[in-house]
Amino acid sequence: MTQAQLAQGNAPLLAVRDVSVVFGGIIALNGVSFDMHKGAILGLIGPNGAGKTTLFNCLSRLYQPSSGDILMEGASILTRPPHRIAEIGIGRTFQNVALFPNLSVLDNVRVGTHSRTTSDIVSDSLKLGKVRRLEAEINKKVHEILDYLDLNDVAHTVVSGLPFGTQKRVELARALAADPKILLLDEPAGGLNHEEVHVLGDLIKRIRDERHMTVLLVEHHMGLVMSIADHVVALNFGRKLAEGTPAQVQADPDVIKAYLGSKD
């Protein structure tokens, strides 16, 4: 039995309840619901325009749903301002990488710890004792993560000059620095070659197991989703098409129709 199944009896870590998003006349999401249980890797799949990224943006509070609710450990996240999402344990990466381009890798990851630390501007500027201790802690944490993701060699390089694959790893490092409970990964395999996708899959599983995180994975790369997800939700035209284990979803006639089309 997987960890996810063990946790099935408990309340979900994250619950998406009947979420709809309307942009003008376009219904981007139409009453989507699903649960995420602690320790699971949930794959969110669907053709282009299915609403995957829209849902992601609701979870990270970039979009406000028109109706429905999103509960994190039983409490709604929709009343929180965007900058107070990290502190309840939601971290994400972006499809097209949204790092701070003119900061070094080290600083990008250092900024990731922001929600886990507090200090005021006066003690910060004067480097009072507690700030020194805090910064020592931050540095230890940041270096541990750079080690973990094998980014030590480029720690002092400005990110805008790095290859795309490395930038994606830096973004992952920035998300990990906040110790999220849920890690939202938006197409992490985009732009990677076959070998790199394989390595990424192992890495995501390692992150779940070793750092005790729950992962929501939006991905086009079906091989990756099917090999690492415990549970899959398929969307099409803003609606939930199917939900279940990778095998169940793969065999679902509606899913096959959405991806390959039907005869009539």
Place this chain on the structure above:
Amino acid sequence: MELFTNQVLAGIATGAIYACMALAVVMIYQAIDHLNFAQGEMAMFSTFISWQLMQWGIPYWWAFLATLIISFAGGIIIERLLFKPLAKAPVLTNVAGFIALFAIVNSVAGLIWDFTIKQYPTPFGSSPFLGSQLISTHQAGMIGVTVGLLILLYLFFQFTRIGLAMRAAAAMPESARLVGINTSWMIALGWGMASAIGAIAGILIAPVVFLEPNMMGGVLIYGFAAAVLGGLTSPLGAVVGGFLVGVFENLAGTYIPGVGNELKLPIALALIITVLVLKPAGLFGRPIVKRV
């Protein structure tokens, strides 16, 4: 040769003030993508506050410190009251806001302290610096205070948690919020710091241009020229631009026939236009690329 050295050093001294003004403008530009036309008036008002404190018998450096704190708070209040509500408004609405702020601050200063020209003290004196005729002690003081300020700012932005958060918020607000940075508050902090930096510039230049509500007009134009020359997206560029404009202005006034003191200001404007035509991003700026 002595004339040349003299003009260069004097240029560096006034350039230090332009550097401060340019830095204040760039800090706000980085935070909200608008030029603060009222930056000079805010600095002038701060200078009047310090003058008033000294009139009440408070010693120079205490008045200096108190003015910085008041200006910092004032900058934050202006942002919260006037520009936070305008955050999503079109550019022209913001421009109107800045012009309104300019007119209001200027008139209020005139109302409280009237428009007569006042002497402003210098703590450095105006005797020759280290017995040399090249530069006065006040000019040396201007350079010293500015360089000290710039070093402190550099350390703040490079090595503190909030400094890093402010840089991140300016570079990519969406990502910054995602990692838990309150970007709205970072903008307010930027306003506070810009206002305090402007106050330092005003206090240092007041003994030279004398204290009156219109004292910062020319200075701000040089500040804009410096910011454009260095690149509006680069704080380092603003500082370098400030010193370059100061030196350039003095040398042009001395060596280009027909320029003299009267035509110094058009030189700044000509510089702005030249840079915008030849190298719009400035010496240190990054060209802005938008995904369409």
